[in-house]
Amino acid sequence: MRFLLAATVSLAALWAGYWFVGSSAAQSGMANWFEERRSDGWVAEYDDLNVRGFPNRFDAGFTEISLADPGTGLAWQAPFFQVLALSYRPNHVIAVWPDQQIIATPMQTLDVTSDDMRASAVLEAGTGLTLDRATWTVKEMVITPRDESGPISVSAMTLAAEQINAVAKTRYHLGLSATGFAPPSGFLANVDSGKTLPRALETLRADLEVTFDAPWDRYAIEDARPQPRQINLKLAEARWGRLSLKAAGTLDVDETGMAKGEITIKAENWREILELARASGTVPESVVGPLRDGLSLLARLAGNPQTLDIPLTFSGGRVWLGPVPVAKAPLIRIR
Numbered sequence: 001m002r003f004l005l006a007a008t009v010s011l012a013a014l015w016a017g018y019w020f021v022g023s024s025a026a027q028s029g030m031a032n033w034f035e036e037r038r039s040d041g042w043v044a045e046y047d048d049l050n051v052r053g054f055p056n057r058f059d060a061g062f063t064e065i066s067l068a069d070p071g072t073g074l075a076w077q078a079p080f081f082q083v084l085a086l087s088y089r090p091n092h093v094i095a096v097w098p099d100q101q102i103i104a105t106p107m108q109t110l111d112v113t114s115d116d117m118r119a120s121a122v123l124e125a126g127t128g129l130t131l132d133r134a135t136w137t138v139k140e141m142v143i144t145p146r147d148e149s150g151p152i153s154v155s156a157m158t159l160a161a162e163q164i165n166a167v168a169k170t171r172y173h174l175g176l177s178a179t180g181f182a183p184p185s186g187f188l189a190n191v192d193s194g195k196t197l198p199r200a201l202e203t204l205r206a207d208l209e210v211t212f213d214a215p216w217d218r219y220a221i222e223d224a225r226p227q228p229r230q231i232n233l234k235l236a237e238a239r240w241g242r243l244s245l246k247a248a249g250t251l252d253v254d255e256t257g258m259a260k261g262e263i264t265i266k267a268e269n270w271r272e273i274l275e276l277a278r279a280s281g282t283v284p285e286s287v288v289g290p291l292r293d294g295l296s297l298l299a300r301l302a303g304n305p306q307t308l309d310i311p312l313t314f315s316g317g318r319v320w321l322g323p324v325p326v327a328k329a330p331l332i333r334i335r
């Protein structure tokens with residue numbers, strides 16, 4: 001009995017020692033990271049940092065946190081931020097954001113509110129902290145630009161990522177699902193002046209695999225964001241009232257962010273989708289008429305004048321329908 005009691009007390013003392021050493025290391029490591037960012041020219045500030053959770057957790061909490069990267073012009077401010085982990089599994093972390101935060105880009109400043117924004121991430125052991133898998137979720141999020149263009153809102157959104165190349169560590173399977181996604185009211189007024197569409201999309205989801213030029217690890221934040229080099233879009237789907245759009249295909253992306261490849265589009269009630277593209281400026285006014293005539297012919301040949309199933313080619317900075325350029329291709333780059 002005495003031996004059992006002594007062993008129990010000894011193990012408890014060892015575990016307490018482990019927790020205090022681990023919590024001190026976590027706190028000093030985070031503080032050093034902020035100091036290193038300041039040395040690199042960042043704004044990296046917080047009012048307070050505490051690690052709590054004895055005996056089974058390492059729960060780090062920041063108050064009045066502020067980060068700004070001069071290299072990209074991105075900045076973030078929040079009244080608090082938490083990084084939570086089990087003390088016996090410190091590479092599995094949960095991040096918790098506040099209900100209000102501010103994100104600034106070189107183009108505009110965004111006020112973000114939400115009911116519950118958090119992420120769960122499993123990191124590989126080692127100093128690089130390479131991301132193995134993660135899931136980010138949010139409920140009732142509203143993004144309000146300060147340029148008065150109108151808020152963007154979503155009832156619920158989930159983004160999941162899982163590493164699928166254990167050797168190069170640069171390929172990820174990504175999944176996105178959103179419900180109740182509502183574009184800005186100003187955008188909606190421009191593209192749907194007749195008010196025939198609901199305020200929010202019923203369906204918005206995507207399933208894809210992306211190969212990046214570098215792993216997603218601590219250096220993705222400290223140095224430069226990994227850039228997509230190949231995108232295998234298994235399926236992207238959006239449904240907005242009577243309008244339905246699906247897409248699948250593969251794109252290769254060069255160092256400038258220019259894409260090359262082919263995406264197949266299936267669109268229901270495509271004439272109205274084309275009108276929305278014209279109203280929003282996505283498709284130039286000068287090509288709308290010829291494009292509508294050509295698409296009408298393709299739809300009739302396919303046997304259903306309301307549905308299109310067509311390949312779009314990305315090449316030379318443009319999107320092509322056969323030999324006809326229909327839009328300027330977006331540059332695919334992560335700031």
